[in-house]
Amino acid sequence: MKISKFRDLTFIDINQNQTIVIACDSSGAIGNKERDLVQVEPEILGDLTAQVALKEILAIGAEPITIVNTLSVEMNDTGERIIKGIKKATAPLGLPDTQIITGSTEENFPTCQTGMGITIIGIIDKNNWKQPRAVLGSLAVVVGIPKVGYEILEEQGDILSIHHLLELKKNPRIYEILPVGSKGIFYELREIARANNLTFSLDDYLKIDLNKSAGPATCAIISIEENEYTKLKNSFPIPVNKIGRFI
Template sequence: MKTIKHRDLTLIDINDKQTLVISCDSSGGIGEKKDDIIKTTPEVVGYFGAQVSMMEILSFGARPISVIDTLSVEMESTGRRIIKGIKEALEPLEFDIENILTGSSEENFPVSVTGVGITVIGIINKEDFIFPKTKSGLIAALVGVPKVGDEILKNRTDIINIEKLLKLKEKDYIKEILPVGSKGILHEFEEMAKTNNLEAILEKHINKDIYKSAGPSTCVIVSLEKEKFENLKLETPLPVEKIGEFI
């Protein structure tokens, strides 16, 4: 059984035909409890926690087969409300969420801070899987806006979600999609180049803060052909900006 790391994903060959793909994310100090730093509902915590891990799996091209929530809170009522948010985030996928979702909660001790971990397991069939690949000559575009904390709560209209990601996946001129998280735009742009043995050439003028955290993956970097950039802008209901190219 071979196991390799690909960016934030773990890939495990389980037989000659299939590979498991594992993604995880966590959050702490965000919720309604006494010592939470960012105050928001448990439903919002669950929604964005599920979004991060699931978008990693979907961007890579794996089919989700299990979602695990590890809740460092009591089930009643915080845990149930977090799970409600998880289910809301996963609605666009139209699968049997009741059977695909499992997890655990903290029932032994009272907690004053909200803590959540989400793991998503996906699977790929080797015979028909096309490994996402960026080639020299393609450009990198940012879709969505990097946001974190209270910024997300104020306005969600300009950030990516699972439904919008699935729309991007339908565009055959997009060669690779990489969600941006807490390490920022520049880090993920360079990571996309590195894993494809390319050099990342950054645009001289970019309207977004390339070092800022994008929190729960509020934007993604896509690689595509230069000629299709205007198509992407016209077809995507989110801010789109060229951030560089690959050589």
């Protein structure tokens, strides 16, 4: 059994034909309890936190098979509401959530601040999988807008959703998708270039902050064929911004 790391993902080869992929994320001090620093409804917390790990699993081309939530809150009613949000995140996939969602809550002590972790396990059929890779000469494009904290609650119409990610994956002229999190676009751009033995050149005038946290993966970097960029920009329902080129 071979175990390896790729960016934030863990790969476990379980046999000649299948690889397990593990992604995780966590959240603290975000919720509706008295000591939460960012006040949001638990359903929103569950939805957005689940989306982070789910986007990573989907972007690499794995199929989610198990979702584990570790909730540092009581089941009734905060835990139930967080799980409701997790189910909302998985809804676009049509997954049997009653079968694949499992987890634990804190029932011994009352909590005054929300904490949660989520782990998503996916599986790859190696016979039908080709690792997504940025292509030399392709454009580096950001889909969605980096947002964090209360910004996400103010306007969700321009952030990357699971539905948007699934639409991007259908496009054969998009070579790789990398969700962006708290480290920002510039960090992930360097990662995608390094992993593909490429470098990049940035455009002179950028309309997007490359160093800002994208919170719960509110945007993604894509490697896209140059001739496809204008079509995507004009038709996609959330902002699409070219930031440079892979060279």
